[in-house]
Amino acid sequence: METKQPRQKGRRQEREARILSAAEKVFAEAGFGGATMQLIADMAGLPKANLHYYFPTKEALYRQVVENIFQIWLRAADVFDSATGPAEGIAAYIDAKMELSRAYPAGSKVWASEVMHGAPVIQDYLETTLAEWTEGRMEVIQRWIDEGRMDPINPRHLLYMLWATTQHYADFGHQIETLNNGAPLDDAGWTEAKRAIKQIILTGVGVEIPPET
Amino acid sequence: METKQPRQKGRRQEREARILSAAEKVFAEAGFGGATMQLIADMAGLPKANLHYYFPTKEALYRQVVENIFQIWLRAADVFDSATGPAEGIAAYIDAKMELSRAYPAGSKVWASEVMHGAPVIQDYLETTLAEWTEGRMEVIQRWIDEGRMDPINPRHLLYMLWATTQHYADFGHQIETLNNGAPLDDAGWTEAKRAIKQIILTGVGVEIPPET
DNA sequence: GTCTATACACTGATAGAC
DNA sequence: GTCTATCAGTGTATAGAC
Numbered sequence: 001m002e003t004k005q006p007r008q009k010g011r012r013q014e015r016e017a018r019i020l021s022a023a024e025k026v027f028a029e030a031g032f033g034g035a036t037m038q039l040i041a042d043m044a045g046l047p048k049a050n051l052h053y054y055f056p057t058k059e060a061l062y063r064q065v066v067e068n069i070f071q072i073w074l075r076a077a078d079v080f081d082s083a084t085g086p087a088e089g090i091a092a093y094i095d096a097k098m099e100l101s102r103a104y105p106a107g108s109k110v111w112a113s114e115v116m117h118g119a120p121v122i123q124d125y126l127e128t129t130l131a132e133w134t135e136g137r138m139e140v141i142q143r144w145i146d147e148g149r150m151d152p153i154n155p156r157h158l159l160y161m162l163w164a165t166t167q168h169y170a171d172f173g174h175q176i177e178t179l180n181n182g183a184p185l186d187d188a189g190w191t192e193a194k195r196a197i198k199q200i201i202l203t204g205v206g207v208e209i210p211p212e213t
Numbered sequence: 214m215e216t217k218q219p220r221q222k223g224r225r226q227e228r229e230a231r232i233l234s235a236a237e238k239v240f241a242e243a244g245f246g247g248a249t250m251q252l253i254a255d256m257a258g259l260p261k262a263n264l265h266y267y268f269p270t271k272e273a274l275y276r277q278v279v280e281n282i283f284q285i286w287l288r289a290a291d292v293f294d295s296a297t298g299p300a301e302g303i304a305a306y307i308d309a310k311m312e313l314s315r316a317y318p319a320g321s322k323v324w325a326s327e328v329m330h331g332a333p334v335i336q337d338y339l340e341t342t343l344a345e346w347t348e349g350r351m352e353v354i355q356r357w358i359d360e361g362r363m364d365p366i367n368p369r370h371l372l373y374m375l376w377a378t379t380q381h382y383a384d385f386g387h388q389i390e391t392l393n394n395g396a397p398l399d400d401a402g403w404t405e406a407k408r409a410i411k412q413i414i415l416t417g418v419g420v421e422i423p424p425e426t
Numbered sequence: 427g428t429c430t431a432t433a434c435a436c437t438g439a440t441a442g443a444c
Numbered sequence: 445g446t447c448t449a450t451c452a453g454t455g456t457a458t459a460g461a462c
Binding site for chain 3: 225259260261262263266
């Protein structure tokens, strides 16, 4: 019994993870309205009705997907705080967010779709967690400006630019792929993208570009 | 009869325009899958079945909406060509695209959604018109670089950054509104956004910021 | 040309056997 | 815990009266 209980829990967690992974892909490709429980079930490899055992409703499943993405997304901000200055901080944040765009393109799309549709399930997070996070980072940037370590730019719009640019490589990945002769960016392509972005933005805020990590 | 024919044509065009406008909003808010013909009909102020008289299928209506947006979107590029140099060209393009984001937020969202879902109806435009447009602008930028009028940056990723940043203000308008204490950007807010973006990007590519127009 | 009524397919969700 | 069978509701699209 003591060996069975953990094994079943592991089994449940494993299934939930597989469902969430499938749901993320389907929601990203079809949107909330276009996604069907049938498609998610097929991709997760279990009967449709089984989904309703793990997640009572389509909306509950969707909510879980969006919340998971939001957590991963926020965690990328850690590099900002541990930075010693604007060059390292902004460069590390660009690198971190670009790697997230590459690793979780579906998640980024679900997030974008959720916000574009008026954030019906995540509005409270925007008003609390995200608002606080944004205020905190704006203060950090403003301090760097006040200390003369970077040009006096508008911290809020700098953050928007960082979000927009990095997430673009996930959300508009299909367009980028098409303009890259139909092939997704390879290692060199991603490295060059990160380099180009850091060059323009870091130069744009008046700091030296730190050496490659 | 000669007075009736044009009047009816005008009536038809007026109805089609109202349907397209309503469809743009509904598709933007709910996505293709979440949008219903009923909702579009209600917003356009006519019976649902009437929609199928003007547009045979939901997909045909959607396709028309997306193509209209693409045309408007491309037209903003004109300012790029008539520019005398990188500072004026890039600044004018940022201004133009930001004004489009403000004027047609729903259109921008429909476009973003279409691309995010793999461009099911607009793929051919991406491969032809957009690819050609992109190549052409990259050549213009490369020429400016070769002439020593701006820093040697990667033209492709500069274009992506311009698209990402300007469209972000439409596509993520809800998030920006939430972080602006729930209020949409006012005239001053949009002006400041444009100014901040131009400051960072123009400085980032090594050109002087032109005086406000 | 316009609208009412309806056909037909599909969706999310559940009941109930195993 | 898991799956089969099924329901109630809603969606697109159309037929046919006006």
